[in-house]
Amino acid sequence: MTDFNTIRQFSFPTIIRFGAGAVKELPAHLLANGLSRPLLVTDPMVSGLDFFKAIKESLTAKSISVEVFSDIHKNPVKSDVLKGGDVYKATNRDCIIGIGGGAAMDVARAIVLRINHHRDLFEYDDLIGGDQYVTEAVPYFITVPTTSGTGSEVGRSAIISEDDTHRKRILFAPKLMAKIVFADPLLTMELPSFITAATGMDALTHNMEAYIAKNFHPMAAGIALEGISLINESIVNAVNKPDLASRSKMMIASLMGAVAFQKGLGVVHSLAHPLSSLLDTHHGLANAVNLPYGMRFNAPGLETEFKRMALTMELSETTGEAVINHLFELNKQLGLPTRLRDIGVKEEHIETLSDLALADFCHPNNPKPVTRNDFKQLYTEAL
Template identity: 40%
Template structure:
């Protein structure tokens, strides 16, 4: 089968249906999960576009009593989840359609978790065995439909939600937060601006790359990550330069899902810094990971050089670690990604606080080197100034 005409189903880690035009299968997917009145949860930017209205009408025409909830932020908050639960209950809904980029998918999955709980969402933070507190019977089924190729949240068992009182991102987790059905339709990503395609695609790269570099033993995740990185290398420049390239769009959706499947092996320093930066500055997560990437790679060099050299050989990049680092820098430049945090109005004034938060972030545990707060501060300040 030509990759340009991908139409396939697979079950890993959940039921995935990929192919152009497969959004038309959404009503049947909802009914398969017992939904008669799904709540479509997305972000306000997407809600204002025709694609959401068209998707809603698709459901209504099939007899589903669907509605839309879109009052969420780019970095969804606990209050957004509370408001979504209220909308779900008020509309007597019986399932969730998670539609959009990372923010829409994460908010939707958290709402689906919380509709049957009587504890606050923070009680289910991914710490220890908090997930066992969940009333599983009260959770709503989810069909996930990503419209960006980046976070891979459609195949994840967690949501990143900002505690706006503490100004910190928290990971809310339960195994059953994994959506039951995923539809990867590249036609839904065609309208993305080039800068969003680039930033979300670099997020997919960061997931695959940090999973690959993680010191934990998970050979299946490692294999997935390697191929995910290859897909990004081959298809992200095409998807960014040629928005209507369906093959490139489809392969980037697959690479994104692969990254989120692989990072059960662990993430690392890019995310450990990106999470507090996103919480404090409300900056785009994918852009943060893209900017931080070479600085964290360089800081990890002593622990990952041999591994990156193997990866470079697979990617047909010469000169081992140095060649790989130069490829990352060239890719960022080609995609228009800023080289420094200062270019997105982040300075060093809170570097001490951010470095401390990075050491406490769950992602830090998967970094090849357990950086101290001082080491994270050095990386952050290098990313602000561009000192590579």
């Protein structure tokens, strides 16, 4: 029962320029804001692609000095951020543009924090109250997503791991939100099918977990349902027969998932994060495999919520089991595995994974409590 005598705060993100060709507006936007020396933060793969080279050329054609930083891991670590901050200062940059998927966005946002905040990076960890130290001005920050998964382009946080233990830390502050997002679905058209599938299931996980998260946020819940609908109608085509419509729907649904999960995430993300930390598993793939099992854990007692998700997905039956079966089938249609053993997990990993999952920051917002034994059983079931 919701207590309507409790005062709550809701907030929603920044300006989003969305549509085919939106990235072409980037040079004019920089110049209109008196900016001419951007640091482009991306990952090693994106830095070599034709569309990235075209973005650079569009900037230099307007006499904008471009510096690129792409020396980052696929699961970013603290040293990535420190190196990027050094490049920003050494080359006298005046703004930061994150271009890519979640890794590039996380590193770019953490560099934004790092420039004028000089404590140890992890003293700003939100889980230990570090947001109170985010008090200084930050560089002008722009994001350009090239995948439809994390939705990090509209976020206010960065997940960065420790170099040695790979423990994930979360850096959060409202001022770390991008001033503007250029969301151009054309930039996703050349993505390989596996990346499209894994990142797309990441976006679906965000929307589904946000919808059932225990916090009261009806605006975020409504956005999550529409995100689920858009992904359900477009992800198979986006992976197997990509066209502008399917890739556009996936990109906007990814943005919506990241807006929605300010309501919270849950058990699936707490199952997935340790796979990235321990085994360097792609985050979207880890979510994809764990999603049906996590939703099966949550379904009892949430019949109303699962019925609404089933209706949103236009399933013939409106039960929790129908939703779960649909998720297994969706992974198969996308060419993704349905068992952890197929992504390198072994029985001897389960104890360590269970410890890491219990320590994760997402499951406290799950609609029902999750114990270490629950995590162990879920990993064992998914193996």
